[in-house]
Amino acid sequence: MAAGAWGEGPGAAAVEVLLAQPRVQAAYRHGSGLLIEAELRRSGRRALVPFVLGYTQVPGGKPVLEHAHAGAASVTITAGGGYVFLSDRRPGPDPGGYGGRCLWQHRPHAPREPRLVLGAPDGVVSYAAAGTAVVAAVWMRVEAGCLAEDGRLRAADTPERATATLVRGDLWPRSAYHRPGEVLRLLRAELLDGDSAAPELLELHLEEDVRLTGEVALTPDGLTCAAGVARFLPGGHRRHGLLLFALSDPDAARVLWADEDDLSEPVASGDSAWFACTAERVARPGLGPRQETVLVAADGSGLVRAAPGHPDWLRPRAWSSPGTLLCVGEEAGLRHLWRLRTGDGTIERVEVGGSVQAVSARDGEVLCVRSRIDLPPEVVSLPADPPGAPVGRPRVPTLVTAPAAAAAATGRMEKLSYRAPDGSTWYSRLCLPAAAPEGELPVLVWCHGGPLLSWTDWSWRWNPWPFVAEGYAVLMPDPPLSLGYGQQAVERGWGRWTSDVAAVTAAQVHDALTHPMLDAGRVAAMGASFGGYLSLALATLLPSLRLAVSHAGWADFAAVARVCDLHWHWLREYGTVDDSPAYRAESLPLDAIAPHTRVLLSHGCEDTHVPAGESRAMYRSLESRGVDVELMLLPDEAHGIRRPANAAAWFRWVLGACHAALGSPSLVKGSSSR
Numbered sequence: 001m002a003a004g005a006w007g008e009g010p011g012a013a014a015v016e017v018l019l020a021q022p023r024v025q026a027a028y029r030h031g032s033g034l035l036i037e038a039e040l041r042r043s044g045r046r047a048l049v050p051f052v053l054g055y056t057q058v059p060g061g062k063p064v065l066e067h068a069h070a071g072a073a074s075v076t077i078t079a080g081g082g083y084v085f086l087s088d089r090r091p092g093p094d095p096g097g098y099g100g101r102c103l104w105q106h107r108p109h110a111p112r113e114p115r116l117v118l119g120a121p122d123g124v125v126s127y128a129a130a131g132t133a134v135v136a137a138v139w140m141r142v143e144a145g146c147l148a149e150d151g152r153l154r155a156a157d158t159p160e161r162a163t164a165t166l167v168r169g170d171l172w173p174r175s176a177y178h179r180p181g182e183v184l185r186l187l188r189a190e191l192l193d194g195d196s197a198a199p200e201l202l203e204l205h206l207e208e209d210v211r212l213t214g215e216v217a218l219t220p221d222g223l224t225c226a227a228g229v230a231r232f233l234p235g236g237h238r239r240h241g242l243l244l245f246a247l248s249d250p251d252a253a254r255v256l257w258a259d260e261d262d263l264s265e266p267v268a269s270g271d272s273a274w275f276a277c278t279a280e281r282v283a284r285p286g287l288g289p290r291q292e293t294v295l296v297a298a299d300g301s302g303l304v305r306a307a308p309g310h311p312d313w314l315r316p317r318a319w320s321s322p323g324t325l326l327c328v329g330e331e332a333g334l335r336h337l338w339r340l341r342t343g344d345g346t347i348e349r350v351e352v353g354g355s356v357q358a359v360s361a362r363d364g365e366v367l368c369v370r371s372r373i374d375l376p377p378e379v380v381s382l383p384a385d386p387p388g389a390p391v392g393r394p395r396v397p398t399l400v401t402a403p404a405a406a407a408a409a410t411g412r413m414e415k416l417s418y419r420a421p422d423g424s425t426w427y428s429r430l431c432l433p434a435a436a437p438e439g440e441l442p443v444l445v446w447c448h449g450g451p452l453l454s455w456t457d458w459s460w461r462w463n464p465w466p467f468v469a470e471g472y473a474v475l476m477p478d479p480p481l482s483l484g485y486g487q488q489a490v491e492r493g494w495g496r497w498t499s500d501v502a503a504v505t506a507a508q509v510h511d512a513l514t515h516p517m518l519d520a521g522r523v524a525a526m527g528a529s530f531g532g533y534l535s536l537a538l539a540t541l542l543p544s545l546r547l548a549v550s551h552a553g554w555a556d557f558a559a560v561a562r563v564c565d566l567h568w569h570w571l572r573e574y575g576t577v578d579d580s581p582a583y584r585a586e587s588l589p590l591d592a593i594a595p596h597t598r599v600l601l602s603h604g605c606e607d608t609h610v611p612a613g614e615s616r617a618m619y620r621s622l623e624s625r626g627v628d629v630e631l632m633l634l635p636d637e638a639h640g641i642r643r644p645a646n647a648a649a650w651f652r653w654v655l656g657a658c659h660a661a662l663g664s665p666s667l668v669k670g671s672s673s674r
Contacts, residue, residue, distance in 0.1 A: 011470030021404035024377040026358040027367045067111040076129045081108040091116045118189045126214045131222030140185040169232030177211040184212040202250040219272035226266040238568040244300040276316035283572040288494035317359040320384035330484030355456040371458035376404035411468040418511040428477040431464040440519035441473040442662040447527030447534035454482040471665025479505040498586040502537035522662040540592035547661040549600040554614045555588035565608040599629040604637030
């Protein structure tokens with residue numbers, strides 16, 4: 001295939017197959033059937049469309065689609081064979097001032113005519129439902145009296161209304177915590193058989209510097225609520241806690257702040273006694289974060305560490321019984337399922353054959369969405385052990401459905417290890433064609449984002465297999481700061497992104513290039529967010545690198561930290577911007593990028609994590625030095641690239657640059673040139 005003929009090669013065909021697949025997000029047992037939340041590419045729609053898909057289960061056969069709700073997500077199973085969900089569906093020809101997503105109730109006797117439960121002018125942000133109670137987070141005007149006499153919310157924006165906004169703490173006029181003239185408030189509604197009753201505004205008396213985050217959970221008896229809150233502190237610092245209250249007495253709500261941890265992701269136990277939460281240690285320069293599972297008493301009277309000292313950063317996802325909590329945690333390149341018995345602290349790993357992306361439990365069954373780098377997301381079933389069942393009993397997951405099987409990897413994957421001079425060992429995944437190539441393969445080094453992530457899952461955005469189909473080898477390193485390699489890997493890289501993380505990554509790449517199938521003279525590096533930064537760092541450390549591709553990356557640490565919405569994260573890792581020398585010490589010297597290295601920069605103009613001005617600044621700096629640099633701006637994207645057409649354009653641009661910089665890939669034996 002001729003260099004640059006990206007639109008005609010096997011990689012292009014693989015990308016089209018990839019973009020056409022349903023992207024499974026979550027799965028739930030619904031009676032004897034199955035509910036799946038998925039994102040689908042639809043003709044005429046610029047963005048992926050979320051769907052709730054209802055299937056009947058045929059014994060011994062594949063699930064059969066019975067009903068579907070478009071623009072829908074966030075399912076909660078209710079009594080009587082129904083469920084509730086969020087959707088951008090409008091309530092008839094007269095939407096009545098409702099905007100964004102509304103909360104709907106699916107009724108088994110009228111599957112195509114869900115009943116409206118709750119709407120709001122700017123939509124329902126999130127909700128929790130249990131029994132007949134629903135608590136929803138919605139945007140409401142800051143001033144009192146937001147509910148009209150009929151119970152509907154008044155719209156915040158009118159044509160003559162000013163949108164000028166004084167900000168503090170979070171310096172963006174629209175964020176997860178506030179909008180012009182609006183804040184998140186909680187409403188209570190009821191799931192009734194007849195017409196919907198007017199919602200009730202829950203009067204919660206929060207301190208002036210405390211905001212709701214939108215996280216909401218209800219105990220199964222429908223009596224007690226846990227809501228996430230954030231406190232904005234001087235200097236840009238932030239803390240996260242839980243607001244706990246009985247629905248019958250919201251005036252008595254209390255906020256729980258853990259002394260050393262941020263609390264988030266509450267999941268109520270089956271007996272309504274506890275909320276399991278993720279507790280993240282409040283990091284500081286020199287001391288990295290650590291995540292673990294804690295149990296918070298529903299009345300706020302206590303907090304118990306459920307698995308103290310566990311190395312795999314366990315985070316709660318579901319309860320399979322009142323005393324059995326299901327958690328996920330990374331270990332060596334997979335996100336495992338863990339079963340934690342809260343009574344005696346016993347914990348065991350449950351094999352599911354991949355990385356767990358979502359978990360639900362109901363009626364003695366656990367459903368998991370699993371994937372791997374080489375396995376598209378699929379749904380599997382496991383038995384939920386009853387209380388008192390012996391620990392360690394083998395369980396074999398049963399495949400329920402694999403909607404994206406058509407995109408399955410066509411190559412193979414090896415695990416590489418690099419032993420550093422200090423005795424530490426670091427791992428990478430190497431993706432290769434299934435058949436032996438005719439010659440050495442050009443190499444694409446892919447750096448993951450985060451940085452507190454690792455290469456564990458199938459990725460729709462950073463999927464190596466179209467590039468492997470095109471004839472490239474893809475190397476995916478897990479350097480320091482990657483999860484799943486113990487707390488020491490986090491502490492090793494904390495606050496030392498360039499001096500340590502980038503240095504170890506460069507050594508991993510250098511060592512991997514001794515592989516007999518790889519061409520050490522034809523190498524590119526690429527990544528997004530932290531991975532974009534790291535690809536540029538490799539360009540400063542590996543003079544032979546021919547191409548560096550950075551999406552939403554950066555070079556100037558202080559410039560990004562000062563203005564981004566994650567300023568508080570930077571403070572924890574590097575300290576105050578104006579006082580800490582680490583910002584300057586760890587920033588990238590762009591003049592160290594060799595003039596022969598081609599650089600591609602891309603950025604979403606709506607990005608708040610890494611504002612697009614950083615890529616503009618890097619482009620100006622590199623271009624003025626004569627570096628062959630290109631900049632792709634995506635006006636309608638934020639931190640990632642969500643729109644399929646934009647993703648396809650990015651793939652074409654990058655693979656064309658790979659052909660130009662690295663030459664035509666070696667053809668696999670037995671393949672034919674196009």
